[in-house]
Amino acid sequence: MLFCYVVYLIGCLLTLAASVVEQRRHYANLRDIPVRILVNGTRGKSTITRLCAGALRGGGVVTVAKTTGTAARFIHPDGSEEPVYRKFEIANVVEQVSVVRRAAAYRPAALVVECMAVMPDLQEISQTKLVQSTIGVISNVRMDHVAEMGPTADDIARSLSRSMPIGGVCITAERERLDVLSEEAGRRNCELVVVDPMSVTDEEIRGFGWITFKENVAVALAVAQQLGVDRRSALLGMWSAAPDPGALRVEEYRVAGKRLWFANMFAANDPESTLMNIEELLAERLISRPLHMVIGCRPDRIERNGQIGSLVGKIDPERVVLIGEPTRSARVAIPAGWQDRTTDLGGCRHPAELLDGIIAGIDHYASVVAVGSIHGQGERLLEQFEALQRVGSGQ
Numbered sequence: 001m002l003f004c005y006v007v008y009l010i011g012c013l014l015t016l017a018a019s020v021v022e023q024r025r026h027y028a029n030l031r032d033i034p035v036r037i038l039v040n041g042t043r044g045k046s047t048i049t050r051l052c053a054g055a056l057r058g059g060g061v062v063t064v065a066k067t068t069g070t071a072a073r074f075i076h077p078d079g080s081e082e083p084v085y086r087k088f089e090i091a092n093v094v095e096q097v098s099v100v101r102r103a104a105a106y107r108p109a110a111l112v113v114e115c116m117a118v119m120p121d122l123q124e125i126s127q128t129k130l131v132q133s134t135i136g137v138i139s140n141v142r143m144d145h146v147a148e149m150g151p152t153a154d155d156i157a158r159s160l161s162r163s164m165p166i167g168g169v170c171i172t173a174e175r176e177r178l179d180v181l182s183e184e185a186g187r188r189n190c191e192l193v194v195v196d197p198m199s200v201t202d203e204e205i206r207g208f209g210w211i212t213f214k215e216n217v218a219v220a221l222a223v224a225q226q227l228g229v230d231r232r233s234a235l236l237g238m239w240s241a242a243p244d245p246g247a248l249r250v251e252e253y254r255v256a257g258k259r260l261w262f263a264n265m266f267a268a269n270d271p272e273s274t275l276m277n278i279e280e281l282l283a284e285r286l287i288s289r290p291l292h293m294v295i296g297c298r299p300d301r302i303e304r305n306g307q308i309g310s311l312v313g314k315i316d317p318e319r320v321v322l323i324g325e326p327t328r329s330a331r332v333a334i335p336a337g338w339q340d341r342t343t344d345l346g347g348c349r350h351p352a353e354l355l356d357g358i359i360a361g362i363d364h365y366a367s368v369v370a371v372g373s374i375h376g377q378g379e380r381l382l383e384q385f386e387a388l389q390r391v392g393s394g395q
Helices: 002-031 045-058 095-104 120-131 153-161 178-187 202-206 214-226 231-240 271-283 302-309 336-341 351-360 377-386
Strands: 035-040 063-067 073-075 081-083 110-114 135-138 169-172 191-194 250-255 258-264 291-297 319-324 342-346 365-372 390-393
Touching: 002 095, 035 045, 035 120, 045 063, 045 110, 045 214, 045 231, 063 095, 095 110, 095 120, 120 153, 135 214, 153 178, 169 178, 169 214, 178 191, 202 214, 214 231, 258 377, 271 302, 271 365, 291 302, 291 377, 302 365, 319 336, 319 351, 319 377, 336 342, 342 351, 351 377, 365 377
Parallel strands: 035 110, 035 135, 063 110, 135 169, 169 191, 258 365, 291 319, 291 365, 319 342
Antiparallel strands: 063 073, 073 081, 250 258, 250 390
């Protein structure tokens, strides 16, 4: 028994020693990177991370970046990128340690990292232990991950604020919860910089080969300004940056003699962002009516399924198509006027049947927006669209 106890004690001491060595090595790697930018918020984190990296590259700042979103990517200083390997495909905030180690090998001037954490405590750990950012970003505050950060928008704002750098700078495009963010920034002696999306012109937005929003560009421009990069150089760098795999696009297809414009909006899976994106695409005439709305459901997001379903009355689509499981969680929230225009494809169909079921309800032409959850049937639906031949793209 004594022998087992000694072995156990030695094992614990060795583990402790290894942890101390690893922590010191990590902090040394952080010190080798003068500017560290942690991008947090409800929506747009991956896009803003890429835009910031592109803007800094445009100004000649050696920059490494890492996104987490639809497909995690490690972005090298030359803009090339590769997938982030995850054992068993499980995301863990500790992977930021290896990201910092790889980044430090380039001796970069800046590192831009998307915050992986959802739980408030882990968001603070991401800042204080893993990244120790000098510049923070909070893109916006929306009603999402309510179970972890809620129940109110103010609670979510306070949770996101835990990634603000103490004594540093935080940049945000948020307006409605600005009072909460200002209060939290004051507690951390953090300078809060509020950007105006309208400062970005339509001409500057047209420089992108993919769809992005002015608030994201305004945030990236403010980050570049903090590092002394002029606006023109920053924009040139952003225009040449590769979009996130989940970036909003509108693609045109001809299928079975029908013409349709398809917008993959799964990445904006909270109600506020979903509605905003659809209204923006309609206003810019990138999509038009008749509008068909595909809602992806997932079993661990019952509340969100219902929230997306409740948007149907505001969006006023010609038809609603439900995919995934359990579709009833979204259907019960759809207003009565659309119940007879709702097609339930469920979650047990062959992928080809998903596409056929959507196309069957289109007369000659229509715009199709895919919203809600991408997981499961949403991913299979996208695979079907990827296999089709595109006629063109909305932007």
